[in-house]
Amino acid sequence: MKQVSEMGSGNVNGSRGGAAWSGSVWAVAARAGIVFIILCGLVYPLVSTGAAQLLFPHQANGSLLENQEGQVVGSELIGQQFTDPAYFQGRISSIDYKAEGSGTNNYGPSNADLLARVHASIEEWKKANPDVSVDRVPIALLTNSGSGLDPHITPESAVVQIPRISKLTGVSADQLTKLVDQYTEGRDLGVFGDPRVNVLKLNLALKEYVK
């Protein structure tokens, strides 16, 4: 910092000592407003849509999943409500996985309703899964996801459901364990995020198995 530079804005250089900008601010602002609404608000998203549809049509249209008969059964990214105990069940969703909305009850940690909800889930768990003790149930399975649409459960959350599903479907526990292993996705690039199981994909596979 021996000497303060006069650099900093090329166009400023020429005007030093001379007249500063004296155009009509409002006229330029009005025209700039219209130009940028068209450029950023229409051209950018529409060109992006065109390019995306051309290059990655499957992903751009919501990564839809089909069953064996070729019917669309949902998106692999959007969780579904599974109330039938013969299916693997997803996380708690205060919106029952109704995807036209998204969200949770936003219970703070000190909210009594949160604890009441978890206690109720535990009672349900005991009834439906008499063979698996409560202290093995992972917290992820009994908590509401942020979106209410979480498509995943942790691998442990799938494993603890195996005894129940085996009993109800007649598929052996070994086979179900293999199925869960097969549908367990690791961390992205080996490090990012947590290991997870996609509940809809797992249940689609389970359905074929039971048939």
Added chain:
Amino acid sequence: MDILQIVIVIAVLGLLVKPLGTYVYHVFSNESNWTDRIFSRVERIIYALIGLKKREGMTWKTYALSVIAANVVLVAIGYVLLRIQGGLLLNPSGNANMESTLSFNTIISFMTNTNLQHYSGESGVTYLTQMAVITMMMFTSAATGFSVAVAFVRGITSKGRTIGNFFEDFVKGHVRIFLPISFLMTLVLVALQVPQTLDPTLVVTTLQGVTQHIPMGPVASLETIKHIGTNGGGFFGVNSAHPFENPSGITNVLEILMMWALPASLPYMFGRFARNRKQGWVIFSAMMALFLVFVSLTYFSEKAGSPAMNAIGIDVSQGSMEGKEVRFGIAQSALFTAVTTAATTGSVNNMHDTLTPLGGIAPLAQMMLNCVFGGKGVGLMNMLMYAMLGVFLCGLMVGRTPEFLGRKIEPREMKLIAIAILAHPLIILAPTAIAFMTELGKGSISNPNFHGITQVLYEYTSSAANNGSGFEGLADNTPFWNITTGLVMFFGRYISMIAMLAVAGSLVRKTHVPETIGTFRTDNALFTGILVGTVLLIGALTFLPVIALGPVAEYLTLR
């Protein structure tokens, strides 16, 4: 593995700072470089279209007026579009016009780069307004903030009467930074499963035979500029927690880097402008030191979980998973929370309302300090403001006229800085108090006891810091909240912006004080410490009492 993934992201950020900072410096210093050939042609067309014939520098007053004029025009057009959106094109789901106080709140929110959302994206806006209002303002507000920061840096590092031409900076920010990066990253996100379509909501029959409505739309193009412009307003109600906005661990990392890389490289750009790169690294180090404290606080307290939940008897080894997504787990959720409130983006990948008390202090505190990296340009300006304050305090202690970058910091500058520093807590604490005194405010609180205090405090802090995240349990789409937070966002943005431009306008005309042996150096480790200390001192003096009433009290009483 948790800590490793946080460290890797920080390391990648460190690698991006220098090349990106150099690029941004080239863009705004008007030094010729290889990108000219590509972009100058497009820019000349835009200059012609907007009638910008000569691009001479502006005085700070003209610059400030141009900022206001450009923003007023966009606000006016955007407001009208929201009010009549139901009858316009690209509304396949048949959504209605937006109500007037909600439109007021929304338009201020997006123009001020806050992106507080009192509407829900699935039903509150149409595809046209998602693009032409929401996406458009994500660009223009980011470019506005960027331009002002660059003008401020010119003011304190160069000499003359003018601080650059706003419209030229504004156009260049779009053409050379925001549009090309956003377009490329949009395609990357689509490849990683973020939808980008104009088709209406899809209706499917689920595996169990229930009908499910799946809304989609041009999500990826909004998602990129939402982060690159540190905007934060989501396409869907739950923002980046929604699996369509943020489908995997890798998209989460990309979104973190998109919102973090530009604010983090601005200190380096500043160092280039100041012809003293060490000065840039001093600012960067102060920001990073504060950030590391806050990200650790969030990570460790979310990992430890809530004592109430831990006593229930289920397997809680994973940490506090209420309000979080399985694919992110604790590490990616905590990192996202810390970055989004540091860079004042305000997107969320987990629900901040459900954070443990101490985990929730970090996002709150970073928005209160508002200079830990900070939003598009604003964080750098605030940190430089604290640097001048630090110099001033040290000057008082040793009885010398304070200097920063070879200019004397005198009463006029200190008064302006004091205005900017005091405005921030005033517009947080005063409306918070008002909200508690009225039924209109109190009635919206959804969580009982101390947590309810934090909900209200968070809402106004987020508005004032132009962050936009929320403790979303708060029922905030009422005229009371729409209008009060609208005003807070407005003052939070423009008071400090204009005060800082005035400081720049005043410093740019000062004569340079030659450096002597007695000059107090601002480019070494000692000053980094003084800077961190100044930020924490001012922040603690201002906000500790109210933090004690909210999260600290909740922490102490949570069993």
